[in-house]
Amino acid sequence: MRVDPSQLKAFLLDSGIINKTQLSKAEKTAEADKQKLEDVLLKSGLVKEEELTKLKAYILGIPFVSLEEEKIPPETLSIIPEPIARKQNIVAFRKVGRNLEVAMLDPDDLQTIEFIKKKANLKILPRLTSEDSIKIALKQYQKSLQAEFGEIISQESKTLPLTSEKITVAGEEELPKEELEKAAQDLPVIKIVDTLIKHAILQRASDIHIEPMEKELIVRYRIDGILHEAMTLPRQVAAGAVARIKVLANLKLDEHRLPQDGRFKIETDEYKISFRVSVLPVYEGEKIAMRLLPENSKGFTLEALGFWGRNLEIIHKQIKKPTGMILVTGPTGCGKTTTLYTIMDILNTQEVNISTVEDPIEYRIPRVNQTQVNPKIGLTFANGLRTLLRQDPDILMVGEIRDNETASLAINASLTGHLVLSTLHTNSAAGSLPRLLDMKVEPFLIASTVNCIEAQRLVRRLAPESREKYRLKAADVKEVSDQINLEAVLEALRQEKIIGPKDTLAEIDFYRPKPSPDFPDGYHDRIGIHEVLDVTESIKELIIRRASSDEIEKQARAEGMLTMLEDGLVKAARGLTSIEEVLRASQE
Numbered sequence: 001m002r003v004d005p006s007q008l009k010a011f012l013l014d015s016g017i018i019n020k021t022q023l024s025k026a027e028k029t030a031e032a033d034k035q036k037l038e039d040v041l042l043k044s045g046l047v048k049e050e051e052l053t054k055l056k057a058y059i060l061g062i063p064f065v066s067l068e069e070e071k072i073p074p075e076t077l078s079i080i081p082e083p084i085a086r087k088q089n090i091v092a093f094r095k096v097g098r099n100l101e102v103a104m105l106d107p108d109d110l111q112t113i114e115f116i117k118k119k120a121n122l123k124i125l126p127r128l129t130s131e132d133s134i135k136i137a138l139k140q141y142q143k144s145l146q147a148e149f150g151e152i153i154s155q156e157s158k159t160l161p162l163t164s165e166k167i168t169v170a171g172e173e174e175l176p177k178e179e180l181e182k183a184a185q186d187l188p189v190i191k192i193v194d195t196l197i198k199h200a201i202l203q204r205a206s207d208i209h210i211e212p213m214e215k216e217l218i219v220r221y222r223i224d225g226i227l228h229e230a231m232t233l234p235r236q237v238a239a240g241a242v243a244r245i246k247v248l249a250n251l252k253l254d255e256h257r258l259p260q261d262g263r264f265k266i267e268t269d270e271y272k273i274s275f276r277v278s279v280l281p282v283y284e285g286e287k288i289a290m291r292l293l294p295e296n297s298k299g300f301t302l303e304a305l306g307f308w309g310r311n312l313e314i315i316h317k318q319i320k321k322p323t324g325m326i327l328v329t330g331p332t333g334c335g336k337t338t339t340l341y342t343i344m345d346i347l348n349t350q351e352v353n354i355s356t357v358e359d360p361i362e363y364r365i366p367r368v369n370q371t372q373v374n375p376k377i378g379l380t381f382a383n384g385l386r387t388l389l390r391q392d393p394d395i396l397m398v399g400e401i402r403d404n405e406t407a408s409l410a411i412n413a414s415l416t417g418h419l420v421l422s423t424l425h426t427n428s429a430a431g432s433l434p435r436l437l438d439m440k441v442e443p444f445l446i447a448s449t450v451n452c453i454e455a456q457r458l459v460r461r462l463a464p465e466s467r468e469k470y471r472l473k474a475a476d477v478k479e480v481s482d483q484i485n486l487e488a489v490l491e492a493l494r495q496e497k498i499i500g501p502k503d504t505l506a507e508i509d510f511y512r513p514k515p516s517p518d519f520p521d522g523y524h525d526r527i528g529i530h531e532v533l534d535v536t537e538s539i540k541e542l543i544i545r546r547a548s549s550d551e552i553e554k555q556a557r558a559e560g561m562l563t564m565l566e567d568g569l570v571k572a573a574r575g576l577t578s579i580e581e582v583l584r585a586s587q588e
Helices: 005-015 020-033 037-044 049-060 082-088 110-120 130-140 144-160 177-182 188-200 235-248 311-317 336-347 383-386 404-415 430-436 443-449 474-481 486-493 537-545 551-556 564-573 577-588
Strands: 090-098 097-103 123-128 167-169 171-172 207-212 216-223 226-234 260-265 272-282 285-295 326-329 354-358 368-372 395-398 419-424 449-462 468-469 511-514 523-534
Touching: 005 020, 005 037, 005 049, 037 049, 037 097, 049 123, 049 130, 049 430, 082 090, 082 110, 082 130, 090 110, 090 130, 097 110, 097 130, 110 123, 171 177, 171 188, 188 207, 188 226, 188 235, 188 285, 207 235, 226 235, 235 260, 235 272, 235 285, 235 486, 311 326, 311 449, 311 523, 326 336, 326 404, 336 354, 336 395, 336 419, 336 449, 354 383, 368 449, 383 395, 383 404, 395 404, 395 577, 404 443, 419 430, 430 443, 430 551, 443 449, 443 537, 449 474, 449 564, 449 577, 486 564, 511 564, 511 577, 523 551, 523 564, 523 577, 537 551
Parallel strands: 097 123, 326 419, 326 449, 354 368, 354 395, 395 419
Antiparallel strands: 090 097, 167 171, 207 216, 207 285, 216 226, 260 272, 272 285, 449 523, 468 511
16 A cells, blocks of 8 residues: 555646656655655655645545544544554544544554454544644643543542651651652652643643642642643642652652752653752642753744844844843843843854853753852852853853852953853843942943843733734723833834834734633743843943933933833734733733
């Protein structure tokens, strides 16, 4: 049942998908590289995978099916066990009487078809499908978290190991170390922790919170910046689950009074994710927060992070300078590190030596020398930065300026021929300058070294298929206008050709979430809203005069800076997010 290459070539030409010249060139490439012709056609983009699969299905006389919109009944899907479905790329998707339709990539896999026929005692009707269809169908094997836990808890949690020998600390009954080790290796506990982690990954959560209460254990996932309660577990699971996570993160099992931090990694064929673990003693026990850091995620671009227009031009202009300092500011979890990593990715060429000192190292970047802070052994940001200056760097990234010593070293590094990238915890771009003054940095040094300051927040993106259009009422227009420089926003929208020359705020189409089955809250993923303060000559004069952040911001806005709220409003007018989401994030 394999397609003969000569047949495939003839049908490709007859169907008009490719011409003779393209086919001849592809054949020569396939022969030179010792590859299959169809692989070369797909790689070069001459033929789409679905087109090729449909053509092969037509030649073989086998129906083609797309499962991308197919909701497969669980009882039908489960006829083929998940391990076999994944290994052989075959999915049962429809059962009518004694007939079972199966979608597959290789119709020549007669051994698997025969196995399913014997196991299910049904007549197997093979159908050809695409790789994307198989991937989407395989995801339907994942049960809901509630259903999966319902099975685990009802069957096994009653057997979780408990002991009568207990120690009480701050209201928490603790197990001895031996009992904790046993609990951590217990099969139900392992299943519970593995399931929590698996569902967090599937739901693209950025954090997992495991919080002990008096009579239960609450699990919450942070998805697109918002915490959602995922599961409530019996209280008796707590000791074993905490012990299991401590074992994974290589932490002390019998330490319950002090906070602990650790890491572990999970690797599969589909993903590679590092987990940053923080354990904090609370009254009812120990609270665990785990940050998920995908290691094989594709690099971002500044445009994908939400930079555009003037902001994008300033960032590109300033990162090209060989010396000086670029600061990224905002609260924890607003994407500062991702912005710095994206800038480093742009600067990362063979001609430069980039060194970093971070806490923690969130993503590995090829050809960048990354150092992890370790205060326990005296490796602080300041000590790490001092050593990096002896490593002949061109570009330095300091994870965070936390104290006077680090600020002084970073300023001196930028004065002596280095480009320094770093972060500060401040609410706005202009607020960074008084913060540096508070760290005893002389105003003239700040004015001489800081090139630009970028402040940001993250807002949830509207899912294109889960949004509805509307226009602001008069009261809404007044409320929004009171918080922004309306003329500057309208001018920016006109320059981006989002509105006409005479349109007003009331005539702009905005969008709000419209919940759908796939996106219950109408949002999917996140994007940044930014303000970029270019340190111009007039701003430098204000810094030297020790002007307040309000004075500096006023001058920056007069020179064309859009605030985060104004930048967010432009993105709302483009349909990327909602006004409510921008107001929520910018007022944090």
